[in-house]
Amino acid sequence: MLTKTIYASTLLSAFAIAAPAPQVPGYNDAEFPLTVAQPTGQPASTFGPGSQIAATETTAPSAPPRRSSVVTGTTSHGPYEGTATTTGAVKASTTLGETIAPLPPNPTATYYNSNGQLQKPAPVPYTPNGGLGTNGTEPRYMVNSDFDYESIQLGLYQEWIELDLFNNGLAVFSPEDFIEAGLTAEDRDYIAFMANQETGHATLLSNMLGETAAPQCTYNYPFTTVREFIDFNQKLTRWGESGVWGFINHLDSREVGQMLSQSIATEARQQMSFRQMLGLHPQPFWFSTGIPQSWAWTYLAPYISSCPQNTTRLAWQNFPKLLLNNPNPNRVSPNDTASDEKVGERIADPSNSTIPADESCVNVNTTGYSCGPAIARNRSEPLTFPGRLVNLTWEAPGVPVGPNNSYVTSTNAGEPAFVAWVAQLNLTYTPLTITGENVGYTYQPAGDVYEGDPLVNGTMFVAITDSDLYLTPFNLSMINPHVVALGLYQAG
Numbered sequence: 001m002l003t004k005t006i007y008a009s010t011l012l013s014a015f016a017i018a019a020p021a022p023q024v025p026g027y028n029d030a031e032f033p034l035t036v037a038q039p040t041g042q043p044a045s046t047f048g049p050g051s052q053i054a055a056t057e058t059t060a061p062s063a064p065p066r067r068s069s070v071v072t073g074t075t076s077h078g079p080y081e082g083t084a085t086t087t088g089a090v091k092a093s094t095t096l097g098e099t100i101a102p103l104p105p106n107p108t109a110t111y112y113n114s115n116g117q118l119q120k121p122a123p124v125p126y127t128p129n130g131g132l133g134t135n136g137t138e139p140r141y142m143v144n145s146d147f148d149y150e151s152i153q154l155g156l157y158q159e160w161i162e163l164d165l166f167n168n169g170l171a172v173f174s175p176e177d178f179i180e181a182g183l184t185a186e187d188r189d190y191i192a193f194m195a196n197q198e199t200g201h202a203t204l205l206s207n208m209l210g211e212t213a214a215p216q217c218t219y220n221y222p223f224t225t226v227r228e229f230i231d232f233n234q235k236l237t238r239w240g241e242s243g244v245w246g247f248i249n250h251l252d253s254r255e256v257g258q259m260l261s262q263s264i265a266t267e268a269r270q271q272m273s274f275r276q277m278l279g280l281h282p283q284p285f286w287f288s289t290g291i292p293q294s295w296a297w298t299y300l301a302p303y304i305s306s307c308p309q310n311t312t313r314l315a316w317q318n319f320p321k322l323l324l325n326n327p328n329p330n331r332v333s334p335n336d337t338a339s340d341e342k343v344g345e346r347i348a349d350p351s352n353s354t355i356p357a358d359e360s361c362v363n364v365n366t367t368g369y370s371c372g373p374a375i376a377r378n379r380s381e382p383l384t385f386p387g388r389l390v391n392l393t394w395e396a397p398g399v400p401v402g403p404n405n406s407y408v409t410s411t412n413a414g415e416p417a418f419v420a421w422v423a424q425l426n427l428t429y430t431p432l433t434i435t436g437e438n439v440g441y442t443y444q445p446a447g448d449v450y451e452g453d454p455l456v457n458g459t460m461f462v463a464i465t466d467s468d469l470y471l472t473p474f475n476l477s478m479i480n481p482h483v484v485a486l487g488l489y490q491a492g
Ligand SMILES: *[C@@H]1O[C@H](CO)[C@@H](O)[C@H](O)[C@H]1NC(C)=O
Pocket: 009, 010, 011, 012, 013, 425, 426, 427, 428, 446, 447, 448, 449, 450, 455
């Protein structure tokens, strides 16, 4: 049954021929258990230095300004009620085709090293031949194509909402609300720190774009409790991070890729921290997946209510939304989640946290069942499992979304036939059973990335597609013409 549901899946097994020999066996004869005497006696109760490290007077050079001040007010204002003055994604004056035709591998992609020696003359000592941007050309930290420009502009839209969102939660909930969710004053300071990280990220991306870098917008959030705020944050940072992994290695400007990876590594930590605050396993996967830009934009756009006049618009597609029966991470027993326990109708809306106390895991102290904030949780009953029924409902295209309702959902796909699961290094398809107009179901697939790493886990991505096209992480965006609708799955 389970294996039958897997129709096609990606693999990089061509690389298997190059797999190294098994690694050295484990060490033997070590003296275990180690016995190390721990200090005994009273712990410290008075604080402050008892001695001084020598120091000299130092002054910092003046810091470069950030583009945004630190916003601490409540800025969300609900849905946009006006009429858009512009509609649709930015389009080029000419569009050359409907799909990208597949090509054979690049003829220059042939390097293979079978003797462990350097194959070409080294340019200088200790420096093997090759690499890009290694021949002395001066780095230029600016976008270098429309692709780069639109990708970084999308990234900037994402950084701006994160800046507003993290501060907004701190502004609308009281310290007591946070305590009820198990989060202390130090945790709130940490969230505020993460918001400040976003001011730096937004400044960096703005600088790499130039004068048309988009400004901050006004947002419309789905949460009404701290748990729902945290749940929304872990979802939003998931697609923020995955959206960048999807395009970063396709950028024309390696310099921009360098800076961007140094900011997205920080965002990855934010995502993990928000999962920990929700009492989820911090990182229940071995690889963080990448998604196309139009996917990230589809997830993000519904939460932007309006942008200032003249805000640079984006060229990416907004796909129709796909809703499904996500498990509620606030439940002791995620199996008991009712068919619709989200707090709203947008794709990434968080699960309802105001369930009856005797069904909630937030204040449970039993190992395996608690979902209060922790470094790591180990749920005895996982959020989801292979073979789980996943009910699907999707929208027809043509719906206004995003800032000022000025973008419109669209799809170029044919008849819906498959459910695509994008997690880790994999794209896996299961068959879609249609039960009504834009309604159907499938079952969560089984399968591993490598043995011991079940591929469907964490906060991940699902799409309804018209075909089971074979794609791998570096050509995943070729899925876009086949996407009927797009959803988010809380697998673990
Ligand atoms: C997942 O991806 C890995 C790496 O590409 C591949 O080896 C594996 O077969 C894939 N697993 C499934 C179930 O598709």
